[in-house]
Amino acid sequence: MTGADIEARVGADDSAVVARLRDGDERAFEEVVRDFYPSMIAVARGYTRTRAVADEVVQEAWLGVLKGIDRFEGRSSLRTWVLQIVGNIARTRAVREARSVPFSSFESDVGEPAVEPDRFRGADDPYPGHWRSYPTDWRTLPEERLFSGETLDVVKQAIAELPENQKLVITLRDVTGCSAADVCDTLGVSPENQRVLLHRARARVRATLERHFDG
Amino acid sequence: MAEPLGLHEHGYTCREVVDLAAEFVEGAMPAHETTLFEMHLNFCDGCFTFIDQIRETSALSARVAEDSLPEELKVELLRAFRDWKRT
Numbered sequence: 001m002t003g004a005d006i007e008a009r010v011g012a013d014d015s016a017v018v019a020r021l022r023d024g025d026e027r028a029f030e031e032v033v034r035d036f037y038p039s040m041i042a043v044a045r046g047y048t049r050t051r052a053v054a055d056e057v058v059q060e061a062w063l064g065v066l067k068g069i070d071r072f073e074g075r076s077s078l079r080t081w082v083l084q085i086v087g088n089i090a091r092t093r094a095v096r097e098a099r100s101v102p103f104s105s106f107e108s109d110v111g112e113p114a115v116e117p118d119r120f121r122g123a124d125d126p127y128p129g130h131w132r133s134y135p136t137d138w139r140t141l142p143e144e145r146l147f148s149g150e151t152l153d154v155v156k157q158a159i160a161e162l163p164e165n166q167k168l169v170i171t172l173r174d175v176t177g178c179s180a181a182d183v184c185d186t187l188g189v190s191p192e193n194q195r196v197l198l199h200r201a202r203a204r205v206r207a208t209l210e211r212h213f214d215g
Numbered sequence: 216m217a218e219p220l221g222l223h224e225h226g227y228t229c230r231e232v233v234d235l236a237a238e239f240v241e242g243a244m245p246a247h248e249t250t251l252f253e254m255h256l257n258f259c260d261g262c263f264t265f266i267d268q269i270r271e272t273s274a275l276s277a278r279v280a281e282d283s284l285p286e287e288l289k290v291e292l293l294r295a296f297r298d299w300k301r302t
Binding site for chain 1: 228229230231233234236237238241243259260261262264265267268269271272273275276277278279280281282283284285288289291292293295296297299300
C-alpha cells in the first residue's frame, strides 16, 4: 500500500475511528496505535536524544490523546491532531533537556544546491546551466537491483545522515506516508518551507543513490 | 556528451529545472509554469531522468522498513486504555 492510500484510508475513517475510541473499543485503539506509531516516533525522535525517550514521548502523547479525545472536532485529520500533541510534548522535553530544536534553526541551510553546481555548464559555455552529462536512467536498471535490500539499506543510511529537519520531513512524507498538510501542521512550517526541506532531503538521497548505482 | 537542443528557448535551464523539481513533483507549480516546465522535460533527457529519479527516490523511501511498535509499549498503552475506559 502506498502512502497516499494509507492517507486516504485514515482520512476517510477518521470519524468512525474516533467514535470507536470514545466507545472504548480496544481493537480500534490497538490498530490506530500501530498505524500512527512510525510517524509519531519520527516526530518524537526529531526532538529527543534516544529512542527510549522518544517512546516515552509517544506514550505520554497517547495519554493526552485519550484525555482530549472528546474534544477532537475533526478540523484536522486525526493523525495531524495526534502528531501535534507528540510535537508539543517532544519540544517541551527538548527545551527541558536543553537540546536544540531542529525547527528553530532551520533558516541556516538556505541555499543548499539540490545537485552539485559543477554538474552544469558554466556561464562561458554556449549552453550555460545545462547538464554537462546526463544522469543515468534508472529505468534501465534491472528491477531486482533497483529494489534490492542493498539499495534500501543505502536509502535508509542516507536518510539517517540527513540534517535533523530534512530527516524529519522526508521520514514523515516518504517513509511513513504523511500528507504535506500533516507535516506543516505538526512542525509549524509553511508549505513552501516544507517543500524546500523535502526537496533537499530527496536530492541528497538521490545523489547517494546515484553514487551507489553508478559506482 | 549530450548536446542541448536550444532548451533555454523553452524558458528554463536544466539547473533551474532541478531547483524547481519539488514544486513540480508536489503539484505546487502554477499552471503556466507547469506548461513551460513540461516542455523542457519533453526535450531534455537529462531533466526527464532527474525528475524520474526524484520520484524513484521517494518510492524507494516508502519501501524502507518503518519503526514498528515495541511490544512493551503496546502492552502499556493497552493498560492505559483500559484504565481510561473505567474512568
